Structure formats: structure tokens, C-alpha cells
Amino acid sequence: EYMGLSETDPEIPFQQALKLCRNEDVYVSRDIYSCVNEPDILLKDRNMMSQRVKSFSETRSKFKHYMECNPDLRISGIYSRNVPFITDAYRIAFTRLRCSSHSLRVEMGRWSRVPRESRTCQCNNSAIQDEHHVLFTCPLTNHIRDKYGISTILQQSTLNEFLTGWDGNSNKRLILCKFIYEVLEVY
Numbered sequence: 001e002y003m004g005l006s007e008t009d010p011e012i013p014f015q016q017a018l019k020l021c022r023n024e025d026v027y028v029s030r031d032i033y034s035c036v037n038e039p040d041i042l043l044k045d046r047n048m049m050s051q052r053v054k055s056f057s058e059t060r061s062k063f064k065h066y067m068e069c070n071p072d073l074r075i076s077g078i079y080s081r082n083v084p085f086i087t088d089a090y091r092i093a094f095t096r097l098r099c100s101s102h103s104l105r106v107e108m109g110r111w112s113r114v115p116r117e118s119r120t121c122q123c124n125n126s127a128i129q130d131e132h133h134v135l136f137t138c139p140l141t142n143h144i145r146d147k148y149g150i151s152t153i154l155q156q157s158t159l160n161e162f163l164t165g166w167d168g169n170s171n172k173r174l175i176l177c178k179f180i181y182e183v184l185e186v187y
Helices: 012-023 027-037 039-056 061-069 088-099 105-112 131-137 139-148 151-155 159-164 170-186
Strands: none
Touching: 039 061, 061 088, 061 159, 088 159, 088 170, 131 139, 131 159, 131 170, 139 151, 139 170
């Protein structure tokens, strides 16, 4: 037994690596031990990180978008181990949308310093091509909304409500990820 864990415990490789670090007096081992021995430090770090992200959202548009998608900064049910049948491509699309790491003009314009109001969608050249537009209103993705029968759900939702409203059911999570994947493929 090592630190109260039996040799069959899945944490043993971690514990062995930690023991090697400690034996070699690697500086990081002290930080790891403080996290293991003081669980409150993890909560404290999470709260501190949450405050930083929230403060950045006031001045940085990418953080603002993320706070609109995930104001509680919680891990989505999409990443649950209970959802094994969502393919990597669908999970990646969900994550890219949530983190604004995609090829929509709202994101591409950030890189080339195009003013936000000029990052318009090719559907009408007046609507900003952002996550909300392509999911909820863009005519180029009407057929995808119709395919999944979610047009009426979208009319009453914020981006956060839409992304989290599917968490209770594995089949619904799959539909959400497929929908997002197909929408992002249009652009």
C-alpha cells in the first residue's frame, strides 16, 4: 500500500510518478503534494480562475463569448464518460463552438483585426456571422435546424440555455453535437 491505495488502485501509476518526483526532489512534487493533501486548495484555485475568466470577459470578446456559453464555468455533460457513443468529430465541433475556435467570421476577423460589425455572414452581408447567428437564424443552416426539428427550441433560447438544455439525456447530447458539427461544416 502506498498513501492508503492498494496496488490494484487505478491511481497507483500517478502515485508512483509522484514518489519518483519526491525522491528526486523535483520542485513540482511539493505542489502536487499540497493539492493531494489539501483538497481545499483545488477549490480555491478554481474560484480564483473563475474570477479571472469573468474579469477578462469584460474586455476580451472571446472570454465574453465563453461566459455567454458557460456562465457557471462548469464541465458539460458532453464530456461525461456516460456518453461514449459521441464521436470525437462531434465532441470537437461542440468544443470549438463553445470556445470560439472555429472558422466563423466572428473568430477569423479577430485574427485579422477586422471590426466586429464587418464580420458579416454571406447569407445577407448584414448579420454578424457569430455562433448565435449560425445556430439560431442563418438561412444557410435552416435545413439543418429542420432536419433535427429544433427550430422552435432555438427561438426561445440563449446560447447557454441551448448548449446546456440537452445535458439530461445521452441521445439528446448526440443530436446536439451532430447539429453543431453539421452547422460548422457549412462555413
